[in-house]
Amino acid sequence: xxxxxxxxxxxxxxxxxxxxxxxxxxxxxxxxxxxxxxxxxxxxxxxxxxxxxxxxxxxxxxxxxxxxxxxxxxxxxxxxxxxxxxxxxxxxxxxxxxxxxxxxxxxxxxxxxxxxxxxxxxxxxxxxxxxxxxxxxxxxxxxxxxxxxxxxxxxxxxxxxxxxxxxxxxxxxx
Amino acid sequence: xxxxxxxxxxxxxxxxxxxxxxxxxxxxxxxxxxxxxxxxxxxxxxxxxxxxxxxxxxxxxxxxxxxxxxxxxxxxxxxxxxxxxxxxxxxxxxxxxxxxxxxxxxxxxxxxxxxxxxxxxxxxxxxxxxxxxxxxxxxxxxxxxxxxxxxxxxxxxxxxxxxxxxxxxxxxxx
Numbered sequence: 001x002x003x004x005x006x007x008x009x010x011x012x013x014x015x016x017x018x019x020x021x022x023x024x025x026x027x028x029x030x031x032x033x034x035x036x037x038x039x040x041x042x043x044x045x046x047x048x049x050x051x052x053x054x055x056x057x058x059x060x061x062x063x064x065x066x067x068x069x070x071x072x073x074x075x076x077x078x079x080x081x082x083x084x085x086x087x088x089x090x091x092x093x094x095x096x097x098x099x100x101x102x103x104x105x106x107x108x109x110x111x112x113x114x115x116x117x118x119x120x121x122x123x124x125x126x127x128x129x130x131x132x133x134x135x136x137x138x139x140x141x142x143x144x145x146x147x148x149x150x151x152x153x154x155x156x157x158x159x160x161x162x163x164x165x166x167x168x169x170x171x172x173x174x
Numbered sequence: 175x176x177x178x179x180x181x182x183x184x185x186x187x188x189x190x191x192x193x194x195x196x197x198x199x200x201x202x203x204x205x206x207x208x209x210x211x212x213x214x215x216x217x218x219x220x221x222x223x224x225x226x227x228x229x230x231x232x233x234x235x236x237x238x239x240x241x242x243x244x245x246x247x248x249x250x251x252x253x254x255x256x257x258x259x260x261x262x263x264x265x266x267x268x269x270x271x272x273x274x275x276x277x278x279x280x281x282x283x284x285x286x287x288x289x290x291x292x293x294x295x296x297x298x299x300x301x302x303x304x305x306x307x308x309x310x311x312x313x314x315x316x317x318x319x320x321x322x323x324x325x326x327x328x329x330x331x332x333x334x335x336x337x338x339x340x341x342x343x344x345x346x347x348x
Contacts, residue, residue, distance in 0.1 A: 004178055005271045026311030037262075041270060044245040047263030050321030053314045054262075057231075057273060071218040088211075088228075088304040089221030091311065096215060097179045097302045099231060099273070103312055128271045130262040134323045137200030137265065138277055139313060140227045147224030149308045 005059060007126035008044075009037040009112075013119045018064050019161040023076050024091060025056070025102035025118035028157045032107065035114040035127060042112045049109040053133035056116075059126045060098035069094035076160040077152050089147060100125070103133065179233060181300035182218075183211040183286075187293045192238050193335040197250050198265060199230070199276035199292035202331045206281065209288040209301060216286045223283040227307035228290070233300045234272035243268035250334040251326050263321060274299070277307065 013033040015021040022028035035056065037045060048054065063069070072084040073092055087095055104116040114130075155162075187207040189195040196202035209230065211219060222228065237243070246258045247266055261269055278290040288304075329336075 008270050024308075024311045026308075026313075041245060041262075044261040044270075045263070046246060046258075046260030047321055048260060050319060051263070052318035052320075055275060057271075057275075071215060072220060084220075086220030086222060087218040088215075089219070089225070089306055091305055091308065095303060096182050096218075097231075099303050101229060101231075101275075101305060103314060105314070129269060129273050131265055131275060132263055132321055132323070133314065133318060134198075134200075134265065134320050135318060136320070136323060136328055137198045139200075140277065140279070140307065144226035144307060144309060145224060146226075146308050146310070147221055147306055149306070149310060154310055 005128050007038065007059070007128065008041045008130070009035055009127040011035050011056070011058065011121045011123070011125045011127060013121055013123045015119065015122050018062065018122060020159050021122055022120045022157050022159055025104050025120040027154045028120060029105065029118050031119040031157070032115060032117050033119045033121070035116060037112045037114070039112065045109055048106065048132060051106055051132040053103060053105055055131045055133060056102040056104050056127060057129035057131070058100040058102065058121060059128050060093040060100045061126060062122060063094050063098065065094070069096065076163050077154060078148070079160070079163045085148060099128065179302050181212065181233070181302065182215045182304070183209055183301040185209050185230070185232065185295045185297070185299045185301060187295055187297045189293065189296050192236065192296060194333050195296055196294050196331050196333055198328070199278050199294040201328045202294060203279065203292050205293040205331070206289060206291050207293045207295070209290060211286045211288070213286065219283055222280065222306060225280055225306040227277060227279055229305045229307060230276040230278050230301060231303035231305070232274040232276065232295060233302050234267040234274045235300060236296055237268050237272065239268070243270065250337050251328060252322070253334070253337045259322060273302065
């Protein structure tokens with residue numbers, strides 16, 4: 001299990017500080033960023049412009065704390081309560097494989113450059129995959145239960161720094 | 175860019191042959207499978223049972239053809255037409271980083287075992303991440319355009335073998 005991943009591109013955003021980066025693209029839908037696909041992969045974009053949304057899969061290469069991630073963490077959104085959850089019940093960035101999953105709206109595709117809306121990534125984050133959003137596959141029926149997220153408000157554009165509380169400054173996750 | 179990924183678990187399904195494996199979990203929602211989380215990571219499941227759906231991120235370790243994937247491919251669903259698309263406009267398994275993204279319904283979580291519904295994976299596929307489905311983040315508003323998928327029917331449980339056509343047997347993708 002040691003296959004390396006390879007970067008197919010890089011994300012450019014205005015964000016430089018994890019504490020001041022919105023916790024999710026889907027909760028910060030207005031802000032724009034760009035994705036530059038590396039030259040060897042540009043041909044793979046053919047047909048993408050016909051989709052309104054895409055999944056951006058990234059390698060979250062700048063954790064807020066060094067070392068292996070804890071398997072239970074206080075999500076950013078629960079900092080004020082200090083409540084811990086298993087990492088696989090959170091969307092936080094510190095994971096055994098730090099893969100980010102961001103739902104972005106495709107604004108345009110020009111050559112190797114994709115302009116998108118929905119920013120939750122630091123500038124310079126490497127991209128490992130890009131998949132079109134397909135409602136038939138990606139939208140569950142009805143109103144599914146979303147665990148602890150059903151009990152918290154997620155204001156548009158909220159960042160970890162906005163959620164300071166008893167746990168502020170400690171490693172957290174969405 | 176040579177960070178290795180690590181398997182956090184393994185999927186068990188009844189499927190042994192890619193040609194006879196449904197093309198997407200979200201288009202095969204009734205079939206059940208299990209996910210065994212490897213022992214060091216089990217603590218990370220705390221809180222997951224409160225969610226109806228999760229994203230299963232896998233490493234698609236058994237490509238249908240050897241060697242580096244082509245950047246344009248005939249999706250399984252377009253085999254009858256032979257139409258090629260860029261790999262990043264498809265959901266196919268042969269990608270620069272062969273990461274699968276499956277939306278599964280969580281049936282129960284017991285110790286290290288998750289029983290789920292929604293099967294599009296071969297038995298034994300390694301899991302690299304597991305994230306809860308959060309409607310606030312993962313559901314775009316309205317009825318987004320889904321490119322070429324808007325022009326094809328995706329019958330429940332359809333497999334590549336069901337889609338034989340001029341391109342049958344050739345490397346394909348969803």
